[in-house]
């Protein structure tokens with residue numbers, strides 16, 4: 001059993017280190033260190049994987065292997081829950097008598113399996129030729145009229161995106177989640193949130209119950225927590241490992257969930273964040289203009305660029321075509337966008353509660 005725990009621990013440490021390198025590796029502080037070098041090597045590994053996948057596996061590699069992640073995760077959870085029930089709960093139930101604790105524990109376990117199944121198996125909102133018109137309008141800033149998906153050959157509704165892993169377009173695309181090997185979109189964002197809540201509940205409650213057992217053992221043995229875990233008995237060792245695992249991962253999951261609540265508050269999807277930061281960049285360099293009381297093929301915003309000849313032209317945000325040059329400039333009233341907050345409205349942000357209602361699809 002202990003070797004399995006060592007395996008799980010090693011797995012956690014390795015994945016933690018890899019994520020840390022991916023997230024923090026290109027910070028200026030790490031310039032010249034091995035961490036930075038590893039981070040620089042990552043894109044070429046990713047590129048090699050992508051070409052192999054494309055050339056030999058029709059881009060299906062990720063989807064097939066993708067199921068190993070939720071399967072492995074549930075296997076680890078199951079092994080941990082089994083050991084917790086067999087080893088830790090006998091001690092726990094000598095300390096707490098409340099039946100409620102027992103019932104809530106079973107509810108917590110059932111909820112994780114239910115939420116995972118729903119999140120993995122649900123349809124995120126696959127777009128087909130029969131998909132009815134979207135309820136969202138293209139805002140002409142990050143989504144545009146008459147955009148086709150070149151793979152699916154369907155019109156892309158506002159806020160949708162093609163997922164290259166799943167191989168289809170998804171309504172109100174948020175992101176492709178590796179933990180559930182499924183896209184998170186219009187119809188299953190609620191199951192994704194339930195999945196997060198169920199995991200926070202499992203990890204938080206697990207941490208609390210294991211903590212309760214460890215505190216009682218501390219009183220009984222009169223030793224420090226660390227010595228209780230490493231130098232008393234096997235049950236305390238397992239309980240201690242669970243306590244540490246649950247405490248660490250409940251923090252990570254909570255931070256991730258808080259991030260999503262923030263996106264709900266801002267009325268953006270994960271997918272739209274990048275697009276908005278491109279718009280912010282254009283505003284910052286003073287290159288975004290609005291066509292006042294006018295539009296060209298429905299487009300109402302243009303980007304100012306200076307050609308090599310020195311001429312200023314205004315290009316489409318949709319396809320970079322030149323829409324306005326010296327010749328037709330007098331026909332339009334252009335207003336420079338000075339600030340994203342003051343001059344642009346996120347039409348998709350309808351306030352936190354409406355955003356939440358919309359995203360979890362309650363009508």
Ligand SMILES: *[C@@H]1O[C@H](CO)[C@@H](O)[C@H](O)[C@H]1NC(C)=O
Nearest residue numbers: 291292293294332333334335
């Ligand atoms: C644009 O239209 C608004 C009213 O719709 C008007 O107040 C404004 O003066 C117009 N601007 C220009 C440049 O024509």
Ligand SMILES: *[C@@H]1O[C@H](CO)[C@@H](O)[C@H](O)[C@H]1NC(C)=O
Nearest residue numbers: 144145146147296297298299
């Ligand atoms: C402009 O918008 C209308 C109505 O939304 C749409 O029918 C039309 O196809 C759009 N035109 C272009 C060029 O995108």
Ligand SMILES: [Zn+2]
Nearest residue numbers: 149152162169
């Ligand atoms: Zn597509």
Ligand SMILES: [Zn+2]
Nearest residue numbers: 163166176183
């Ligand atoms: Zn996907």
